[in-house]
Amino acid sequence: MVNLxxxxxxxxxxxxYLLVFGAFTLVFFxxxxxxxxFSRIYAFxxxxxxxxxxxxxxxxxxxxxxxxxxxxxxxxxxxITYVVDEFSAxxxxxxxxxxxxxxxxxxxxxxxxxxxxxxxxxxxxxxFTGVLYTGDLFNMFVMMEVMLVSTYGLVALGGSKQSYRSxxxxxxxxxxxxxxxxxxxxxxxxxxxxxNIGHMGLIEQGFAACGRGLSQNPVxxxxxxxxxxxxxxxxxxxxxxxxxxxxxxxxxxxPVTASLLAGVSEGVAYYALTRIVYTVLNGLNPxxxxxxxxLGIASIIVGGLGALYSRSFSKTISYTVVMDSGYVAIAxxxxxxxxxxxxxxxxxxxxxxxxxxxxxxxxxSSYGTDVFENVEGSLRSSxxxxxxxxxxxxxxxxxxxxxxxxAKLGVYVNLFxxxxxxxxxxxxxxxxxxxxxxxxxxxxKAVSAMILAPPREGLKLVPKALKTYLLLLTALTIVLGVVxxxxxxxxxxxxxxxxxxxxxxxxxxxSGILYCESGSL
Numbered sequence: 001m002v003n004l005x006x007x008x009x010x011x012x013x014x015x016x017y018l019l020v021f022g023a024f025t026l027v028f029f030x031x032x033x034x035x036x037x038f039s040r041i042y043a044f045x046x047x048x049x050x051x052x053x054x055x056x057x058x059x060x061x062x063x064x065x066x067x068x069x070x071x072x073x074x075x076x077x078x079x080i081t082y083v084v085d086e087f088s089a090x091x092x093x094x095x096x097x098x099x100x101x102x103x104x105x106x107x108x109x110x111x112x113x114x115x116x117x118x119x120x121x122x123x124x125x126x127x128f129t130g131v132l133y134t135g136d137l138f139n140m141f142v143m144m145e146v147m148l149v150s151t152y153g154l155v156a157l158g159g160s161k162q163s164y165r166s167x168x169x170x171x172x173x174x175x176x177x178x179x180x181x182x183x184x185x186x187x188x189x190x191x192x193x194x195x196n197i198g199h200m201g202l203i204e205q206g207f208a209a210c211g212r213g214l215s216q217n218p219v220x221x222x223x224x225x226x227x228x229x230x231x232x233x234x235x236x237x238x239x240x241x242x243x244x245x246x247x248x249x250x251x252x253x254x255p256v257t258a259s260l261l262a263g264v265s266e267g268v269a270y271y272a273l274t275r276i277v278y279t280v281l282n283g284l285n286p287x288x289x290x291x292x293x294x295l296g297i298a299s300i301i302v303g304g305l306g307a308l309y310s311r312s313f314s315k316t317i318s319y320t321v322v323m324d325s326g327y328v329a330i331a332x333x334x335x336x337x338x339x340x341x342x343x344x345x346x347x348x349x350x351x352x353x354x355x356x357x358x359x360x361x362x363x364x365s366s367y368g369t370d371v372f373e374n375v376e377g378s379l380r381s382s383x384x385x386x387x388x389x390x391x392x393x394x395x396x397x398x399x400x401x402x403x404x405x406x407a408k409l410g411v412y413v414n415l416f417x418x419x420x421x422x423x424x425x426x427x428x429x430x431x432x433x434x435x436x437x438x439x440x441x442x443x444x445k446a447v448s449a450m451i452l453a454p455p456r457e458g459l460k461l462v463p464k465a466l467k468t469y470l471l472l473l474t475a476l477t478i479v480l481g482v483v484x485x486x487x488x489x490x491x492x493x494x495x496x497x498x499x500x501x502x503x504x505x506x507x508x509x510x511s512g513i514l515y516c517e518s519g520s521l
Contacts, residue, residue, distance in 0.1 A: 008060045011053045012082040012133035013069050015092075016143060018053075019126035022046035023119040030115035040107065043118040047103050050125055051096040057133075058089040062494075066509050068135075076136075076510065077194035083135030085506055086498035090343070090491065091271055094350050095128040095264045101469075102256050102354065108465050109361055110254040117157050123150035124260065128268050135510075137185045137195045140272060144181070144236070147268065148174050151261060158253040166249035173245050174235050181232025184225050191221035198510030200280045205507065223285055229276055230288060236269035239329055240298040243322045247306060250321065251314035255361020258314070259354035262321050267346035270328055274339060277332075278499050279506055284335060292333035293424050297431045299326030304438030313370040313450070314360040316442050317353070320396050323435055324349060327411055330428050334414045340496040341410035344484075347492070348395070348403040351480065355473035356392040358466065359385055363450070366460045372449035380455035382462050388470045389450065393443035395477050398436045403480040403488075408436065 022043065029039050061067050067084040074080070084092075103121075106113050127147025134140050148171075156167035189195050192203050203218050238246045250258045277284055284292075303323025310316040328345050331338040362385065363378050364370040379385045391402070398408035415429040462470075480488060498505075 008056055009067055009069050011057050011060075012067060012084045012129075013071055015050055015053045015057075015096075015133065016126040016130035016146075019046055019050055019122045019129065020146070023122040023126065026115045026119040026122070030119075034115075036107075036114060039115045039118055043122060044103060046122055047096070047100050047125065050129065051093075051100045054089070054092040054096040054129065057084055058086075058093050061086050061089045066505055068509050076196035076199050080139045081135040081196060081198075081510075082133050083198060083506065083509060084133050085502060086495045087343075088132045088271065088275070088499075090495040091267065091346070092129050092132045094347060095132065095268065096125060098260060098263050098350050098354065099125045099128075102260055105256050105358070105465065105469060108463055109358070109365065110256055112159070113157070113254070117154070120150045120153040120157070121260075123147075124154065126150075128264055131268050131272055135197050137188065137197055137200070140197075141178070141181055141185055144269075144272070145178060147265070148178065148236070151265065154257045154261070155249045155253045158257070160252055162248055163252040166245065166252050170245040170249050173242060177232045177235030177242070179232075180228050184228030184232060187228070188222065188225050191225065192218045196510065197275065197279055198507055201282070201503065201507045202511055204280060204282055207511075222280060226276055226281055226285075227287060227291075230273060230291065233269050233273050234295065237266050237273070237329065238299075238322050238325045239295040240302045240322070240326075243299060243302065243325075246322055247310075247315055247318040250318040250357070251312065255357050255364075258318075258357040258361070262317075262353035262357060263350040266321065266325050266328070267349060270332065270342060270346065274332065274342070274499060278336075278339070279503055282503065284333070289333050289335075290424060292329045293428055296326040296329030296333060297424075297428055299323060299329065300431050300435035301326075304435045304442070307442035308438050308445075310442070311371050311373070313363060313372065313375070313446055314357070316446055317356045317360055320439055320442070321349075321353065323439065324396070326435070327408065327432065330432065331411050331414065333428075334418055336496075336500040337414050337417075339500055340493055341407065341414060343492050343496050344403075344410055344488075345407040347480070347488070348407045351473060351476050352392055352395045352402070352404055355388050355470065355477060356396070358469060358473070359388040359392065362460075362462065362466060372446065376449050376453035377451075377455040379450045380453075384462060384467050384470050386451050387474050389443075389447060391474045391477050393439075393447065397440040397443060401481040402477050403484065404477075406481055406484045408432070 026039055026043060057067060061084055069082040071080040123146055127143050127150055130143025130146060131140055134143060152167045152171045156164055185195060192200060194200060200222060204222050235242045250262055300323050303319045303326060306319035307316045310319055328342045331341040331345060360370050363375055367375050379389060395402035395404035398405050411432055415425055418425045
């Protein structure tokens with residue numbers, strides 16, 4: 001076992017389980033009436049620790065390479081391993097960083113939140129980090145279920161009939177997706193004799209003796225069964241046609257919850273797909289490539305039209321999440337160059353979507369609704385709220401100098417460079433450009449209703465904490481776009497290369513533990 005920076009090697013395994021422990025103890029605090037203040041401080045310690053652990057893990061990986069840990073000391077294929085490269089470590093910093101950033105707003109925007117809410121919040125972060133750090137397909141499924149169960153609860157705690165129904169709808173469709181992923185994992189185990197991701201990659205590489213499965217052609221089995229894993233992840237990626245749960249779920253829950261889910265959840269699902277594609281399969285096969293591109297095109301159209309015809313602000317934002325998920329899918333369909341674009345898109349999502357959902361959340365808390373015809377002129381009294389809407393809208397539309405402009409430009413450039421491929425590429429390019437126009441039209445409607453319409457009474461004073469957050473996120477949306485080429489692009493390029501060009505390093509880490517009669521890497 002490789003031990004980097006001493007005890008740092010255990011942090012990828014420790015982080016999700018520590019968060020789960022914190023979640024369970026919070027439930028006991030609720031039973032024994034420890035009090036909200038104590039519980040919030042207690043939960044904050046776990047959220048803060050998760051970010052510190054993620055940062056230490058990322059710095060360790062940057063300094064010394066892949067981080068490897070065997071849970072309980074059992075090697076693969078029997079034991080569960082945690083294998084972290086720069087790609088997964090970078091995403092974990094985004095997930096835990098956003099979790100910590102949003103946490104202080106819980107008592108401000110969702111004051112009714114109790115220990116049950118905080119436990120689910122920790123559970124969601126545990127699911128995020130567990131999926132990102134694990135090197136085992138079954139453990140990835142378990143951590144995805146932790147993430148999804150936490151999401152159901154957080155959405156349901158919105159407290160309205162729509163939030164209950166949205167949580168139920170999501171649970172039903174995600175249950176089917178989880179079943180598909182689980183079936184794919186089980187069949188892969190029978191075919192190859194392993195659930196370790198790196199071990200599967202070795203088998204695909206030709207080290208068939210590493211596997212003890214039933215299939216006579218394990219490489220073909222991996223290529224075929226990966227389609228079950230893909231369709232199991234489509235629900236969590238909110239791609240058409242399995243997107244319908246997202247707009248009502250995100251628009252009916254609290255603004256902090258919606259911000260965290262919209263900022264990270266789809267990115268974690270795309271990470272799982274990218275890990276399977278590049279570590280196990282050594283790249284896209286034609287079926288996955290065309291499926292991603294076609295579903296991406298459909299998601300941009302449906303998400304753009306949904307945003308255009310939505311009657312409420314939060315619904316408009318929610319449909320842009322579906323639309324932007326389509327852009328990520330199209331980027332990933334273009335092969336290794338698209339991975340860097342997708343990572344930039346995920347980073348942009350983690351900044352811009354919270355900016356918009358926090359703005360919408362304050363409008364809804366002030367008026368009890370964010371339906372445009374009922375909140376006309378609602379932002380006229382606050383320059384900060386106006387800035388949040390305008391800059392967030394400009395970003396989603398893809399206008400410079402925002403971080404979203406960089407991400408969308410990457411999609412356009414890669415599509416343009418691939419025009420000789422087949423007919424789906426120019427269709428994807430046209431749809432991507434049309435999607436930006438749909439987003440622009442949808443947000444013009446929002447700006448017209450809430451900023452340009454005559455002012456009205458009833459908007460509460462914006463708390464200083466929320467003002468600070470909106471100013472910070474507004475500034476980040478612009479600053480990250482301005483400095484991207486100098487400071488952000490090298491980090492994203494290095495992280496994306498670690499999962500594409502760095503596959504051999506990942507497999508070498510596993511081959512050093514396994515005994516393969518066919519040879520060694």
